[in-house]
Amino acid sequence: MKKVNGHEIISLFEQWSPKRFAEDWDPVGLHIGQLNRPVEKVLITLDVNEKVIDEAISEGANLIIAHHPPIFRPMKYIWTDTPQGRLIEKCIKHDIAVYAAHTNLDVAPGGVNDLLAQCLHLQQVEVMEPTLSDPLYKLAVFCPVDHADNLRAALAHAGAGAIGDYIGCSFSSTGTGRFTPIAGAEPFIGKVGNEEAVSEERIEVVLPGPLKEKVLKAMLASHPYEEPAYDFFVLDQRTEEFGLGRVGKLDNEMTLEEFALFVKKAFDVPAVRVVGELNTRVRKVAVLGGSGSKYIRAAKRKGADVFVTGDMDFHSAQDAEMMDLGIVDPGHHVEKVMIEGVAKKLEDMCNDMSYDVTFIRSAIDTEPFRFIM
Template identity: 50%
Template sequence: MFARGENIIQLMERLAPKHYAVPDDKIGLQVGSVAREIRKVLVTLDVTQAVVEEAKSLGAELIIAHHAVIFRPLAHLRTDTPSGALTANLIKNDIAVYISHTNLDSADGGINDWMADALELNGRDVLEEVHTDQLYKLVVFVPESHHEAVKTALFNAGAGWTGNYSHCSFNIEGTGTFLPREGSDPFIGKQGSLTETKEIRLETIVPLSVRKKAIAAMLKAHPYDEVTYDLYAMDLKGRSFGLGRVGKLSEPETLDEFADRVKKAFDVPFVRIVGDGAKKIRKVAVLGGSGAKYMRHATFAGADVLVTGDIDFHTAQDALAAGMTIVDPGHHAEKIMKPNVAEWLTEQLARQGYKTEVVASAVDTEPFRLR
């Protein structure tokens, strides 16, 4: 059985929810339709004509990319322009394109975490918050016989977390009353008879990001045909998600030694460096893509170095004057997303019994070359 396109998109939005994206980012389905079975998915950083030809040769019906195909508002769709010809090639060959951009940057276990993993950073924090998970208090009334089952289902669905503590709940014994009416299917009691039963009031915390999943798990584990529960918004702050990561190396390195680490981690032929090569580096800020405007965020976070792409001349001058160190591996370092997304999606599809194949693109979309 092959997954339908909608199933694959749901999985991608579990990894990188849309509300994690920065405002006005161009994400989601941009070309084609996913209302069909998908036999093969191609994961790429950019969608170029070479990538489309690769998708055609592989028989991929869906491309998942990081960078948008349609970024600016279209004034026309002319097939005699590069962008128009690219779109026409996709449509002609019935290949859909789905974009996961800053939401994949911000996601827990997304691009910035993969980059931090590659640099072996410990004790990480978010560099720039984009979204804070709203917390809710869930209260449900459960018969004693199913109390543990419902509680476990909620915890397994991601409920019960506060800070670094998991499996948090509060439980009070009491007496529930109800009168099953015509058409009901009571687990306890009989139609037409007022029933009293020992119940437990179970309270726990549910983040917005897992609210639907947690409620579905609770309802499935609960024995009643009509489940009584309440959901309250809380003032308590939930987890923060956002761009970039800040963490520490296990041992200090010189800037030049660290630059070699960056080259190896992101498989790039060179890096551009701002700062004294002998400077000791311990705390590192990393942000995939173009991160020049986050230099101040890195400084405020106490980072010794900012690792990001597309640093311009004047930003480099400002950084040097301010004593801030930068290592620029280029925007294309985000290619780290290709094998990671392909691996994650393959695992998720296999768990659900789908035979859909996911392939990381072998096309190098780096536009620069060295002489």
């Protein structure tokens, strides 16, 4: 097993949940400390409070990955006699780095919203509110015919040419390339000052936007020419949509009252708030972790009978009622499903890389509300 530092762990994590998935207002990323240190244990938590920091110290964890950013609003000062300042001070004194993945983890396939949909056993799941989709690019590159096979293989290895269930897809055409090396050049073919005509292939491959830099590096590393000729074209087609929330169907239709009790059990919460007639039939469900008041119309547009989300405010609940959209509010804290989900995902990713690191699931209950029944 290989010793690892914080940068390597977060680099893996961001392959799954990249920062570009986050909303513009969301302060995701490293909040406290540094990543350029060896890491043996990582604590996964929904929130960061002083009890969680004490847990990390007790467990010997020197990296915390949290869902909710501990520094959500800009700070002008760090006063260590305040709760937030004391938390930051304790992290620094104990060399604990804190990294936050918030709306990017909501959007990520297999992230918070998919985990919530799994808890509800939803089928035929799709994105509720699309927030981004990546452009497709086409790379056209010219190289000597004798080197075309090697270059195609390098491009495929970097991920270019993957279309649906097919990999290594490309198109080639042949022609004649002409060039004249001038003083200072070190040509692979020909001599300085001589015009050259070379039989070349034009190789075309498609690739998603996030792979552009990786594919470019692979192409330049594998191309025999000192100055290869190539073009990137942006295509009209897009890759899969990413976004907030999920919509899916229940295995069996039930009443809103039955569904509310099902949600209460599925998320292990002491109570849920419900909007709508309790005898209404429910089959199609929208779910969104966190605060979902402003997404009731997105849920309705997707044809949902009921919307499961937290922090539903009074007026949004009235609006949902008027549009015949049921609401089940189990609270914001159901996002705690990310603790096990993130830990398991990172364990699998780090095992594949032979990283010697342990992931600890936080046992601290950070739910601020208490229910008196």
